Amino acid sequence: MDYKEGHYKVRDISLAPEGRKKIEWAESRMPVMMELRKKYSETKPLKGYRIAGCLHVTKETAVLIETLSAAGAQISWSGCNPLSTQDDIAAALAEGGQEIYAWHGQSVEDFYWSIDRTLDMKPNLTLDDGADLIFTVHNKYPELATEIIGGTEETTTGVHRLRAMAKDGKLLYPVVAVNDAETKWDFDNVYGTGQSSIDGILRATSVLMAGKNFVVAGYGHCGKGCAMRAAGLGSNVVVTEVKATAALKATLEGHQVMTMDQAAKVGDIFITATGVKDVITKKHFEKMKDGAIVCNTGHYDCELNLPDLEELAVSKRTIRPNNEEYTLADGRRIYVLAQGRLVNLAAAEGHPSEVMDMSFANQFMSQLRLAEYDKQGILLNPEVIDIPEEQDQEIAGIKLRTMSYKIDKLTKEQKTYMDDYSAGT
Ligand code: ARJ
Secondary structure, eight states: OEEETTTEEESOGGGHHHHHHHHHHHHHTOHHHHHHHHHHHHHOTTTTOEEEEESOOSHHHHHHHHHHHHTTOEEEEEOSSTTTOOHHHHHHHHHTTOEEEOOTTOOHHHHHHHHHHHTTTOOSEEEESSSHHHHHHHHHOGGGGGGOOEEEEOSHHHHHHHHHHHHTTOOOSOEEEGGGSHHHHTTIIIIIHHHHHHHHHHHHHOOOOTTOEEEEEOOSHHHHHHHHHHHHTTOEEEEEOSOHHHHHHHHHTTOEEOOHHHHHHHOSEEEEOSSOSOSBOHHHHTTOOTTEEEEEOSSSTTSBOHHHHHHHEEEEEEEETTEEEEEETTSOEEEEEGGGSBHHHHTSOOSOHHHHHHHHHHHHHHHHHHHHHHHTTOOOOSSEEOOOHHHHHHHHHHHHHHTTOOOOOOOHHHHHHHHOTTOOO
16 A cells, blocks of 8 residues: 555555556546636636545546646545545546545445545535545534535435435535436436446456346436346346336336346346345345346445345355355355445446546536635525536537537527417417
C-alpha cells in the first residue's frame, strides 16, 4: 500500500502510467465531459468549493474528478464499493495531484476509514453513489453538515433512501437526484447495466450465453437492460418481479415471468437487479441445478443471501478470478460471481465511457448548480431535488451533436397545433 498523509492511500502508485492511458482512452469517448471541461476550465466556477466524493474509482470517474478539478474544485475521493476500485486509475489520480483514498479489495473497516479521510478537508459539497458518504456525515459527523451546501446522488438505491430520509425530516442538506435525470436512468441504468453486467459475467465465466435460461430478478431499468442484452445473445430470459406492471412489461417483451421459487429450478444464470435484500436465499439455492451461476448487479451485496449458501455448502474454492465454487452436500455446485458485489464493476470495468459521459455530465452540472445557488445566496430546503428538464435536453443535445446527428425543430404552427384543444378530427 502506498500512503501519503493528506494526499492518498492507493495500492501501488507505480501503476499510474497504466491508469493514465486508460483515462485518456475514456476521455476520447466522453465528448460531453470534455466539452464541459474546456468551457469551465477558463472561468473556474467551482473555485473555493471543496467536494468530497464517494463513487466507484474507474477511468470514467477519473474523467469526472479531473473535470471538477479543472473547474476549480478541491477534491477528496473514496470508492463506494470495496471491490470496484481500479488500482491503476487510483494511482494515476493520486499522481495527478488529487486527494484519493481507494484500493481494490478493501475491508469494511478500510472502506469507512477512506470515507472518514475524505471528510478531513471539511467539504462544502458532497458527491455520492449509494449515499454512504452522506450517511457518514449524518450519523458520525453531523456538525459537518452546517458547512455543506448540498450534495448529489448517482444511483437508484441512494436516491430511494434519501427520499425516505427527507420524508422523515432527517436530511440535513439538499441533495440532487442525479439518477432521476432522463439522460441518466434511461441510458446508464438500461444500456450501461445491460452491457457491463453481461461483460462481468463473461469475464468471470466465459460461458456461452445462447440457449441458457437467464433469470433476471427485478425488471426495473437495470433488469430490463440485462434481459434485453441476454436475449440478444440467445438466452431464454426469465423475469421475477414483485410489481404487477413491471412483470406485465416483461411478458410483452417476450420474456417468461415466474416466481423465484419456480425460476430457481430452471435457471442456468441468475442476476439480481432489485435494490432489495434476500432475493435469492436458502430455499432457492436448495433447488438450483448443478452448475448454476449466481450474481448481483444491484448497488448493495445483500440481494443474494450468501451466509445461507455458506451454511449449505460443504466446501468452497476459487475457480477463477471473481468466480467462487460452492459444493453442496449432494455434490451440486453453485458458482457465485464477485462475492455477490456488483458484477459489472467488480468483475468488469463498469459501464462503458460513452454512457457514463451523460451520467457524469449530470453530476458535474448539478455540482455547478449547487455552487451557483450558493454564490447567489439562494438557500435550498434540505430535500431531494430533481434535475430540470432543460439540463437533460442540453446534455442530450451536446451528445447528439458530438455524434454528428441532427434533429428537426417544431415550427411555430406545429407548436400552436399541439396546444390547440379546439382542433379535432
Ligand atoms: C463509475 C459507474 C460505472 C463506471 O452510474 C452507475 C450507477 O448508478 C451505479 C450504482 O452503484 C454504478 C455506476 N457506474 C456504472 N458504471 N460508476 N464508473 N464505469
